[in-house]
Amino acid sequence: MALAMGELATKEIDPTGIRRISLGLRFGQVLGGFVSMAGIVDSHTHLHSFALKGILDPTLEAATEAGLRRLVTVGTDSDDWECYAGMAEKYPQVDYTVGIHPCSVDADWETRYSQIEAFWSRKQKPVALGEIGLDRFHLPRNDEAAAKEIFSLQVAACEAQLQLAKNLDAPVVIHSRGAFEECVSLIDGSGIDWTKVVFHCFSEGPGEMKQLLDRGGFGSFTGVITFKNAESVREAAKLQGLDRLMIETDAPYLAPMPKRGKPNEPAYLAYTAAFCAALFGVTPEVFAEKTTTRAKAFYGLG
Ligand SMILES: [Zn+2]
Numbered sequence: 001m002a003l004a005m006g007e008l009a010t011k012e013i014d015p016t017g018i019r020r021i022s023l024g025l026r027f028g029q030v031l032g033g034f035v036s037m038a039g040i041v042d043s044h045t046h047l048h049s050f051a052l053k054g055i056l057d058p059t060l061e062a063a064t065e066a067g068l069r070r071l072v073t074v075g076t077d078s079d080d081w082e083c084y085a086g087m088a089e090k091y092p093q094v095d096y097t098v099g100i101h102p103c104s105v106d107a108d109w110e111t112r113y114s115q116i117e118a119f120w121s122r123k124q125k126p127v128a129l130g131e132i133g134l135d136r137f138h139l140p141r142n143d144e145a146a147a148k149e150i151f152s153l154q155v156a157a158c159e160a161q162l163q164l165a166k167n168l169d170a171p172v173v174i175h176s177r178g179a180f181e182e183c184v185s186l187i188d189g190s191g192i193d194w195t196k197v198v199f200h201c202f203s204e205g206p207g208e209m210k211q212l213l214d215r216g217g218f219g220s221f222t223g224v225i226t227f228k229n230a231e232s233v234r235e236a237a238k239l240q241g242l243d244r245l246m247i248e249t250d251a252p253y254l255a256p257m258p259k260r261g262k263p264n265e266p267a268y269l270a271y272t273a274a275f276c277a278a279l280f281g282v283t284p285e286v287f288a289e290k291t292t293t294r295a296k297a298f299y300g301l302g
């Protein structure tokens with residue numbers, strides 16, 4: 001059976017119960033063999049769940065086979081920071097960040113906040129602080145007072161972490177959901193260098209992208225860009241331009257087409273890359289070279 005472009009993986013359950021992925025057609029073959037050159041970078045993923053399920057090694061192998069050369073695994077709370085620091089030591093293709101995700105913020109956030117800075121004294125330092133920000137989507141629905149209280153804690157945790165990132169001169173990964181303007185004004189107020197700021201999973205339109213561009217900030221794009229109804233997200237990506245583009249999976253969330261709705265994994269970045277190369281009308285080689293150069297420069301990946 002002929003495989004359509006982007007039809008990459010077939011899955012099987014092996015007898016040990018570990019899900020293995022065999023790529024019927026490699027991303028490099030699909031796109032003309034560029035993978036052996038620059039490769040692509042998953043600039044934002046969460047590898048913790050794969051480690052918990054005992055499938056980290058096959059997941060990383062599948063990622064390599066799909067053309068990924070580097071992965072940035074992004075911290076969300078103190079439960080995953082140590083795990084990620086260990087992964088970055090063990091796997092040369094993995095780098096990590098630490099930060100308190102807005103959905104992990106509670107009344108006790110300062111205790112965990114006080115542990116962040118020490119990661120920068122380690123041999124294997126984080127490549128950024130994050131993800132941090134504001135998230136209205138997951139606030140309590142039926143308790144306005146509780147929602148207000150949690151949102152104000154998110155603001156406080158975000159402000160504190162922005163100051164820390166500024167002091168450390170570290171790049172910052174911003175998570176903004178239903179709170180774009182507030183995130184922008186917190187960053188403006190922090191005095192942080194906007195060229196070190198990325199709004200990950202950019203899901204807004206060109207108007208919001210222009211606000212980032214005017215300040216020197218970046219947006220990075222998940223599989224959302226492949227969704228049929230995401231025309232304004234595609235316009236935002238085009239406005240930013242290929243030279244500033246970064247792509248990510250945000251795995252295990254947000255699988256791109258044609259895997260939408262299924263658990264995501266880093267190898268599926270190949271679908272987003274294939275889609276975006278076509279969107280920008282460039283060859284796979286150019287696409288890989290530009291996005292890899294940008295991600296490496298932003299995160300300071302050696
Ligand atoms: Zn996020």
Ligand SMILES: [Zn+2]
Binds near residue numbers: 044074131250
């Ligand atoms: Zn994330």
